[in-house]
Amino acid sequence: MADTAVATQQPAGAVAPSAAATPTAQGEITGEFSAASRGLTLFQLLLIRYRKLLMFVAASLMFLGFVGLMLWSGAPPYRTLYSGLSEKDAAAIVEQLQKEKIPYKLEGAGTVLVPADRVYTVRLKLASKNLQPKSGTGYELFDKQSSFGVSDFTQKVNLQRALQGELARTIEVIPQVASARVLLVMPKESAFAERDRKARASVMLQLTGSGKLPHQSVVAIQNLVASSVPNLDPKDVTVVDASGNLLSGDEKDQPSSQGQTMQEFQAALEARMEHRITSMLEQVVGAGQAVVRVTADIDREFVEQNRTSYNPDEQVIRSQHTVSEKRDSKEGAAIGVPGIASNTPGNNPAVSPDGTVINPATAGPRERASRDESTINYEISQVNEHRIIPFGAVKxxxxxxxxxxxxxxxxxxxxxxxxxxxxxxxxxxxxxxxxxxxxxxxxxxxxxxxxxxxxxxxAHGTAAEMAAAKRHAFYMEMARYTLAAIAMLLMAWFLLRPLAQRISQLHAPAEEEEEDEDPFASLSEEAYARLAMVEKARIAVKHDPDRAAKVLAEWAGST
Structure with a gap:
């Protein structure tokens, strides 16, 4: 029994070292096999190991984002105080805002923003300090100077400057105009000039955005400036924008008060006539059975006529003067023989040329005369006609x-x-x-x-069909983006969500392995030795099954 015991202990002693090392090696092999079987990458292992740190960082970022959102939403909104300022005006306004400790923001194109609830208050403060942006000097120019000692030339120049500034301010009221500058050319008054020279004006506009000023507004600006300056015709007002584009065309290209050009007026007239004729003919020959094209020859000349006509058949007496004169003389004609004798009373009777004696007492009147004179002034019918034939008349x-x-x-x-x-x-x-x-x-x-x-x-499609095609294309585009968004959401739901669940599930066994790091620690020494012998026998059988069979046969024969 002692030998047996020794023999029994010897194998156990011999096997003990390997058995003692077996659990550690087995744990390492099992851990490596477990990690490999799970198919985890290094990044996933890092996520598992530093999950608490990552969760803390994510929570911190979410908290900071929430706080920033609350601060941003709670901050007062900013509105434009002034825009389109020059560098000089912007610098002066910003300096004053800094002195008043008023928060502000600067943006491009000379724009200054302040809190929305203080816009009007700040404007009033700046106006009280004469710091509001100015497009030009108006009539307040005369409030700052005395007329004493100022020459007539200076007065005229100041008047022109004031008028230019007032016109610029008035034009800037138009929503599409950011700023305006008006230049006037006033003719010099002279008593020796044969005729009065006309005034001229030019207007420079800085438009808001990239839009174009409607032609109707351009015509309105021309008439506004012309009405404010003596001897200025609207056609002599040139309007340009800051990009150098001429906005005011020739007056001949403006046949209507709506600011249409001649080409637009002609096209509208032709289209209107075509519609009238087509609608009438289709009632007779059927829908779609009439094609009408109209060409209108438009008079492009502006004609002004003055004519005076007289009608001799329509006469009216304006004045009449009549003179009637009659003369009756009773003195006889000279008779008798010339000389003293014949002129002596009673000596020589009157003898007629034929020799007949005439008694002067019985002789009648010798001379009668009458004269009638009449002067009549007639007023001839006169017609004075002043005709203005506008351009745009159909020829x-x-x-x-x-x-x-x-x-x-x-x-x-x-x-x-x-x-x-x-x-x-x-x-x-x-x-x-x-x-x-x-x-x-x-x-x-x-x-x-x-x-x-x-x-x-x-072949060409109607306008309604083209509009329907555009709407269909728009809806298809929206549907494509919507489907793409839905696909991304589905991918996140079916791919990312299972991956997150898998990571969390893999982390749970890892924690259990950490807790049960040594499963053989609770075994007794005897049980540990037996387990080592069983493990050694299992390995021997696995590597050399023939030898294991012989050993088993020997054990069976010995028994």
């Missing part, structure tokens, strides 16, 4: 009309086209003439033909 209409005819289908399915008769075309021409106000004297031309009309709407 001539040229109308081309194509109408369909009658289509019939024969037995073979062929379509036969029959044009309208000459009588029917003549009747349609009369309708078109009445629609355009046909005037043969001005040379109006109307041409009507009957031809087959093909439907080309399917």
């Amino acid at each position: 001539r209409y040229s109308v081309a009309v194509v109408v369909g005819g009658k289509s019939t289908t024969d037995k073979e399915g062929n379509v036969q086209f029959t044009p309208l008769s000459a009588k029917e075309l003549a009747r349609l021409r009369e309708l078109v003439n009445a629609a355009i106000g046909y005037n043969e004297d001005r040379g109006d031309l109307v041409t009507i033909q009957s031809m087959p009309i093909h439907d080309i709407s399917s």
Whole structure:
């Protein structure tokens, strides 16, 4: 028994060292095998190991973001105090804001922002210190100086400067205008000038944004400046923008008060006439069976006429002067023989030239005279006519009309086209003439033909179809982005969420392994020895099964 015990202990003693080392090696092998079987990367292992630190960092970032969001949302909003300031004005305003300890922000294009609830208060403070931006000096220029000792030339220059500043301020009221500058050229008054020279003006506009000032507003600016300056015609006011673009065109290109150009006016007139004629003809020949094109020859000249006419057939007596004079003389004519004897009373009777003796006492009047004079002044009928013929008057209409005819289908399915008769075309021409106000004297031309009309709407598409296509493309684009967003959400739900769950699940066994790091620590020495022998036998059987079989056979034979 002693030998047996010794023999028994010897193997146990021999095996003990390897058995003692076996749990550690087995733990290492098991840990490596477990990690490899789990397929974890180094990054995932780091996440597991430093998970608490990462969670702390993420929580800190979320807290800081929340605090920043609260501070940002609680901060007062800023609004524009002034924009488009020059560097000099901006520097002066910022300096004053710093003195007043008013918070502000500076942005591009000379924009100063202050808290929204203090905008008007700050403006009043700056105005009290005369620091508001100025587009020019107005009539307040005369409040700062005395007229004593100022020359007439200086007074005229100051008046022109004040007028320019007031006009610039007025123009800046227009929403599309950020700033304006007005320059006036005033003619010098002279008593020796043959005729008065006209004034001229130029306006420079700084527009807001990248938009374009409507032509109607340009015309309004021209009329505004012209109405404020003596002897200034609107066509002599030039308007340009800060980019050097001429905004005011020639007056000949502006036939209407709405500021339309001549080309726009002509196109609108032609379109209106085409619509009127087409709508009328389609009621007769059918929808889509009339094509109308109108060309209007527009008078592009502005004519002003003064005419005086007289009508001699329409006479009115303005004044009349009549003189009537009559003379009756009773003194006889000289008779008798010339000389003293004949002139002596009673000596020589009167003898007529034929020798007859005339008694002077019985002789009648010898002379009678009368004169009538009449002066009549007539007022001739006079007509003074002042005519202004604006540009845009129609000089001539040229109308081309194509109408369909009658289509019939024969037995073979062929379509036969029959044009309208000459009588029917003549009747349609009369309708078109009445629609355009046909005037043969001005040379109006109307041409009507009957031809087959093909439907080309399917080739080009109507405006409604084009709009529908644009809407469809927009909706498809929105649907694409929506589907992409949904796909990203689904990917996050089905991929990232399981990965996070897997990491958390893998972390739980790791904690258990840390807690049960030595599973053989609770075993007794005897049990530990037995377990070592069993492990050694298992390894021997696994590596050399033939030898193990012989050993087992020997054990069985010995028993």
